[in-house]
Amino acid sequence: MTAVLDRAGESTAAPSPVRTPRRQRRRLGDVIVPVFAALAFVYLLVPVAYTVVFSFNDAGKTNLVWQGFTLDNWQNPCGAPQVCEAFANSLQVGVVSTLIATALGTLVAIALVRFRFRGRASANLLIFLPMSTPEVVLGAALLAQFLTLRVPLGFGTVVAAHVLFCISFVVVTVKARVASLDPALEEAAADLYASPWQAFWRVTFPLLIPGIAAAALLAFSLSFDDFIVTNFTSGSYTTFPKFVYVSATRGIPPQANVISSFMFVLALAIVVLVQVLGYARSKKLRGR
Amino acid sequence: MSITAALGDSVAGVAAEPPRRRARRAHLVLLGPGLIYLVLFFVVPVGALLATSLYVPVPGGDVGEYQPAFHWQNYVDALAQFWPALLRSFWFAFLATVAALVIGYPMAYVIAVRARGRKLLQGLLLVLVVAPFFTSFILRTIAWKQILADDAFVVTAMHFLHLLPADARLTATPFAVVSGLTYNFLPFMVLPIFAALERLDPRLLEAGADLYASPVTTFRTVTWPLSMPGVVAGTLLVFIPAAGDYVNASLLGNNTNTTMIGQVIDARFFKVLDYPTAASLSVVLMVAILVLVGAYVRRSGTEDLL
Amino acid sequence: MTSTSSAVTADATGAGGAALELEGVTKAFGQFVAVDDLTLTVPSGSFFALLGPSGCGKTTTLRMVAGLEQPTAGTIALGGRDVTGTRAHQRPVNTVFQSYALFPHLTVGENVAFGLKRSKAKDVAARVVDGLDLVELGHLADRKPAQLSGGQQQRVALARALVNRPALLLLDEPLGALDLKLRRQMQLELKRIQTEVGLTFVHVTHDQEEAMTMADTVAVMNHGRIEQLGSPAELYELPRTAFVANFLGQSNLVAGTVTERLTKRGLLGVDVRGTRVLVPAARAVRTDGAVLVGARPEKMRLLVGDQTPGRGENVLGPGTVTDVSFLGVSTQYQVEIPGLGTFGVFAQNLVGGATVTVGTSARLAWAVDFTFGLDGAQARDDGAVDLDDEL
Numbered sequence: 013m014t015a016v017l018d019r020a021g022e023s024t025a026a027p028s029p030v031r032t033p034r035r036q037r038r039r040l041g042d043v044i045v046p047v048f049a050a051l052a053f054v055y056l057l058v059p060v061a062y063t064v065v066f067s068f069n070d071a072g073k074t075n076l077v078w079q080g081f082t083l084d085n086w087q088n089p090c091g092a093p094q095v096c097e098a099f100a101n102s103l104q105v106g107v108v109s110t111l112i113a114t115a116l117g118t119l120v121a122i123a124l125v126r127f128r129f130r131g132r133a134s135a136n137l138l139i140f141l142p143m144s145t146p147e148v149v150l151g152a153a154l155l156a157q158f159l160t161l162r163v164p165l166g167f168g169t170v171v172a173a174h175v176l177f178c179i180s181f182v183v184v185t186v187k188a189r190v191a192s193l194d195p196a197l198e199e200a201a202a203d204l205y206a207s208p209w210q211a212f213w214r215v216t217f218p219l220l221i222p223g224i225a226a227a228a229l230l231a232f233s234l235s236f237d238d239f240i241v242t243n244f245t246s247g248s249y250t251t252f253p254k255f256v257y258v259s260a261t262r263g264i265p266p267q268a269n270v271i272s273s274f275m276f277v278l279a280l281a282i283v284v285l286v287q288v289l290g291y292a293r294s295k296k297l298r299g300r
Numbered sequence: 301m302s303i304t305a306a307l308g309d310s311v312a313g314v315a316a317e318p319p320r321r322r323a324r325r326a327h328l329v330l331l332g333p334g335l336i337y338l339v340l341f342f343v344v345p346v347g348a349l350l351a352t353s354l355y356v357p358v359p360g361g362d363v364g365e366y367q368p369a370f371h372w373q374n375y376v377d378a379l380a381q382f383w384p385a386l387l388r389s390f391w392f393a394f395l396a397t398v399a400a401l402v403i404g405y406p407m408a409y410v411i412a413v414r415a416r417g418r419k420l421l422q423g424l425l426l427v428l429v430v431a432p433f434f435t436s437f438i439l440r441t442i443a444w445k446q447i448l449a450d451d452a453f454v455v456t457a458m459h460f461l462h463l464l465p466a467d468a469r470l471t472a473t474p475f476a477v478v479s480g481l482t483y484n485f486l487p488f489m490v491l492p493i494f495a496a497l498e499r500l501d502p503r504l505l506e507a508g509a510d511l512y513a514s515p516v517t518t519f520r521t522v523t524w525p526l527s528m529p530g531v532v533a534g535t536l537l538v539f540i541p542a543a544g545d546y547v548n549a550s551l552l553g554n555n556t557n558t559t560m561i562g563q564v565i566d567a568r569f570f571k572v573l574d575y576p577t578a579a580s581l582s583v584v585l586m587v588a589i590l591v592l593v594g595a596y597v598r599r600s601g602t603e604d605l606l
Numbered sequence: 607m608t609s610t611s612s613a614v615t616a617d618a619t620g621a622g623g624a625a626l627e628l629e630g631v632t633k634a635f636g637q638f639v640a641v642d643d644l645t646l647t648v649p650s651g652s653f654f655a656l657l658g659p660s661g662c663g664k665t666t667t668l669r670m671v672a673g674l675e676q677p678t679a680g681t682i683a684l685g686g687r688d689v690t691g692t693r694a695h696q697r698p699v700n701t702v703f704q705s706y707a708l709f710p711h712l713t714v715g716e717n718v719a720f721g722l723k724r725s726k727a728k729d730v731a732a733r734v735v736d737g738l739d740l741v742e743l744g745h746l747a748d749r750k751p752a753q754l755s756g757g758q759q760q761r762v763a764l765a766r767a768l769v770n771r772p773a774l775l776l777l778d779e780p781l782g783a784l785d786l787k788l789r790r791q792m793q794l795e796l797k798r799i800q801t802e803v804g805l806t807f808v809h810v811t812h813d814q815e816e817a818m819t820m821a822d823t824v825a826v827m828n829h830g831r832i833e834q835l836g837s838p839a840e841l842y843e844l845p846r847t848a849f850v851a852n853f854l855g856q857s858n859l860v861a862g863t864v865t866e867r868l869t870k871r872g873l874l875g876v877d878v879r880g881t882r883v884l885v886p887a888a889r890a891v892r893t894d895g896a897v898l899v900g901a902r903p904e905k906m907r908l909l910v911g912d913q914t915p916g917r918g919e920n921v922l923g924p925g926t927v928t929d930v931s932f933l934g935v936s937t938q939y940q941v942e943i944p945g946l947g948t949f950g951v952f953a954q955n956l957v958g959g960a961t962v963t964v965g966t967s968a969r970l971a972w973a974v975d976f977t978f979g980l981d982g983a984q985a986r987d988d989g990a991v992d993l994d995d996e997l
Binding site for chain 1: 672673674693694695696699700701703704707708709710711720721724725766767770837
């Protein structure tokens with residue numbers, strides 16, 4: 013505080029030979045860092061753009077070389093065999109595993125933040141371990157178990173596997189939200205005659221919704237885009253990433269790009285909408 | 301007072317059970333389903349994996365038929381044959397992590413610090429970071445392969461500028477694999493660093509400058525140490541999946557000097573039906589990563605991250 | 607805030623609120639004993655303050671009364687009924703939390719209606735309107751808490767608790783987050799509302815002025831125990847421990863030994879480093895051995911030059927005036943007496959400006975009747991304001 017005040021009085025007295033070069037260096041840094049970051053964004057987005065552009069390629073069967081612009085692929089997204097079936101499977105797996113993982117993970121997150129109990133450290137470790145295990149090991153372990161128990165591979169085994177790797181991410185996401193809640197809010201609810209059950213549904217849960225929604229979105233995107241664990245646990249069941257991987261050797265039909273681009277645009281629209289709405293609301297709040 | 305009496309009566313009935321015991325059971329109800337799930341689908345399968353890694357072939361049986369045993373020799377054989385792939389996996393994952401940090405930190409810095417206060421811009425930049433998640437991981441990797449292809453713009457331009465020898469190529473090289481890994485896991489680096497930098501109080505930076513630190517010194521002594529939790533989280537989120545990945549290696553690599561351990565495990569499981577070798581390699585990979593992660597987290601002093 | 611709220615007072619037939627009785631209440635967190643064998647009765651309809659520094663156990667006591675913590679030992683009774691072991695939502699007690707704890711996702715009206723809905727009360731809407739009118743916020747019922755100022759949030763929290771007509775209203779440092787001016791205003795309003803609705807209020811605070819302004823009875827807590835309990839005037843004029851003497855206002859304390867008893871006049875003669883000081887025996891905690899002799903700064907006056915003490919006055923000194931602070935209403939002097947320490951003297955500004963300058967030699971005089979005697983085993987500065995932990 014004193015330093016800040018001192019500085020104000022001193023700015024005119026500061027020796028100019030020291031100040032000038034520092035100013036210039038700061039301006040150089042002002043330019044270099046954003047330019048570097050902009051290049052990084054290009055690196056990140058070029059393959060996405062490539063995927064979108066090639067959804068308009070008049071490619072026929074193998075979508076490797078640019079053949080000319082067409083809207084045919086977009087007008088007939090299920091034109092290639094199996095594309096839409098795989099896509100539908102992925103949606104189903106994604107929705108079911110998201111629901112299960114979000115429900116289980118949310119409960120665990122609340123317990124970990126709100127209660128002090130013996131074995132809490134072990135519970136935390138159990139949550140952390142699946143996240144620090146490479147997917148190939150998760151897949152191999154689940155496959156080893158399914159083979160041992162002679163469980164037929166398919167929709168059920170894929171969902172079981174996806175729930176597993178989603179739970180930990182849900183717990184971590186929701187935990188942050190629970191930790192940011194003032195514990196006095198739950199106490200106030202109890203003080204105002206709400207039973208623990210009512211306090212949860214009327215106060216805690218509504219306030220956790222943003223965190224839970226974020227966790228669910230994360231879980232869905234992890235599940236929807238998963239290939240490695242799915243490859244181990246799916247048998248002959250095909251999801252969209254698996255379909256793309258398998259057809260990579262023969263050539264991927266442009267319809268895969270269409271579906272991927274469609275999901276991209278849809279997700280982008282949702283996220284941008286949420287951002288803009290949130291921005292508008294915070295503006296309105298501040299305005300009053 | 302009437303309300304006291306009314307409430308009191310209704311309360312007396314509910315209060316029959318001692319509250320302490322009930323409070324103690326609440327966390328079990330909440331934790332139970334999730335933890336039981338993790339035990340059934342993580343702990344038990346890892347146990348199954350351990351067991352499988354010690355199996356031996358059924359004498360005179362078909363390919364892919366094994367029986368329980370304690371054949372520790374499986375580990376020795378697997379490592380003797382595949383240690384180069386294992387080491388290469390860690391090496392590639394390390395390179396990708398460093399590259400992702402170098403590329404991702406400035407991105408996170410620009411979004412969190414330079415765009416601070418401009419909420420809409422910040423939001424849109426964040427959307428761009430997560431945007432790749434919304435297109436298929438495998439399609440993006442294939443796109444990357446096309447971009448690095450022999451007759452595509454990048455290689456042609458580099459040949460023209462003599463940045464690349466005329467007969468050299470980018471696809472099917474270790475470079476292609478590492479750049480693919482970097483590319484695919486970059487958002488996992490950016491997001492935690494962004495979260496750490498966003499929490500950073502801008503007044504700290506002003507205080508740094510106020511105490512006559514140059515921007516570089518301010519960064520080194522204030523910004524970097526305070527963003528450490530994000531850096532640790534980001535490096536873990538890149539390193540762990542990169543070490544086990546095989547999509548990049550199989551789509552962008554060749555079959556000689558880019559083979560990663562994930563490819564080997566996948567091939568042992570599905571092509572050769574050599575379950576014990578695949579399982580023992582998986583166990584080795586898991587243990588190695590846990591040891592590395594544990595040592596790293598301990599060294600960086602961010603245990604509470606867990 | 608002039609409306610008298612019919613809804614809040616209407617049902618309070620007879621004496622409002624219920625008496626609160628704590629019997630041997632102890633709360634330990636592991637090795638740390640936060641509240642130590644506390645026995646206390648708060649009469650029905652009174653405004654009771656628990657005053658003490660942070661960490662003295664006052665908030666823990668409040669939380670045990672609310673049902674948010676369970677005592678390790680002892681019983682808590684409300685209106686004669688033992689409620690120990692019941693939980694917060696089962697007790698006819700409401701709390702105004704320090705952080706207000708307004709539900710951010712509900713409107714002001716919904717916040718106020720929360721308790722009524724849980725207890726399935728009738729006429730919820732009408733009672734919410736009355737409750738908000740009581741705190742003059744009826745026009746903000748549709749706002750979200752984030753859109754209100756701190757003072758408004760505080761009043762919503764108050765309305766949310768009061769509207770349930772609790773047997774007991776608990777206030778946990780409710781004015782702590784407000785600025786000084788607003789705090790003064792809210793103190794008066796709280797007092798007015800309490801009189802109006804006639805409920806039993808238990809108020810926890812570390813602000814002695816706040817406790818004295820509002821409460822009928824103040825209990826001063828320290829280290830999990832009650833040091834002294836009484837009306838604000840009693841506590842101020844006749845503190846029984848050095849902690850109370852220093853925590854509630856300021857005191858001049860000086861160590862001495864009882865050397866004689868003037869039984870007839872009801873006085874004790876105390877030797878303070880060779881000077882005899884008289885203390886009324888009825889105002890002394892002990893009548894023999896080592897004592898601390900005390901007097902409030904405004905009771906003392908300076909004797910300079912050849913001024914002489916009046917009849918029935920104690921005199922100490924001479925010493926040197928080391929500091930003079932002009933405060934408008936009064937002037938505050940610090941006098942250093944060699945071997946005895948520094949004394950504070952507050953003088954009303956009857957003539958305008960300070961009458962004595964720094965460096966002047968002066969003696970201190972004060973009426974024997976205002977002198978009090980404490981146990982000499984206590985530290986002189988126990989409970990004195992520490993610059994490190996006060997605002």
